[in-house]
Amino acid sequence: MALSRLAREFAAEINNHDWSDAPFRADRAGHLRDDDPNRGSQQLDRRQTDVVRMNVMWVTAQVLGHADPNFDPYEYAEACGVNTRTPSGRPRSGIITAGLRFDQKTGKYDRPGGPPAWDDDEDESEGPVDRRPDQVGTAEQRARDIWPDPRTPGFVTPRSRNVHRTTDCVKYAHAVSIARRRGRTVHEPVWTTTGQAQTAGKGICSHCWAA
Numbered sequence: 001m002a003l004s005r006l007a008r009e010f011a012a013e014i015n016n017h018d019w020s021d022a023p024f025r026a027d028r029a030g031h032l033r034d035d036d037p038n039r040g041s042q043q044l045d046r047r048q049t050d051v052v053r054m055n056v057m058w059v060t061a062q063v064l065g066h067a068d069p070n071f072d073p074y075e076y077a078e079a080c081g082v083n084t085r086t087p088s089g090r091p092r093s094g095i096i097t098a099g100l101r102f103d104q105k106t107g108k109y110d111r112p113g114g115p116p117a118w119d120d121d122e123d124e125s126e127g128p129v130d131r132r133p134d135q136v137g138t139a140e141q142r143a144r145d146i147w148p149d150p151r152t153p154g155f156v157t158p159r160s161r162n163v164h165r166t167t168d169c170v171k172y173a174h175a176v177s178i179a180r181r182r183g184r185t186v187h188e189p190v191w192t193t194t195g196q197a198q199t200a201g202k203g204i205c206s207h208c209w210a211a
Helices: 005-016 046-067 073-080 139-143 170-181 194-199
Strands: 153-156 190-193
Touching (some): 005 046, 005 073, 153 194, 190 194
Antiparallel strands (some): 153 190
């Protein structure tokens, strides 16, 4: 499966960049020491340079894999200049996928930036005054197979994408922290039932009702 244009361009930049002095100086994208008359004396050895390149590959692969269901991490790693073979020379070393995060239930790539989606985290497109419409869950959140009896008590807020069991939920607490940090209103919980929340289009918090 061919890489997307974005993946090819990421890989080309990563492969073209000299990572051997990355911890010691900031330079332009695609920096090459051999062409740099002002290069310093500090430089990583080959193994250390390979580790830096691999970490950059993993960070970008997490985003690309989440966005593209056809993404091939091995093809991408090779295009980045990362060795994908095992120490014995066999192809497709497990270390490539070991550096990526996957949802244990779905097998899909976790959402970039956190554990399997901090469900109520907001984007940063709006300022302190929040005039966006009430949130509903994503298709994945609404389809989760861990919904309890519809009469089970739970709560939502106008900005919640999910129904939560208690205010002690770490995902809910994270969303509150984000809202406060961005100067937004922290809405009071509205107690309801999971059945009513599901009818309203909310998702189900994967932490509150995890088996």
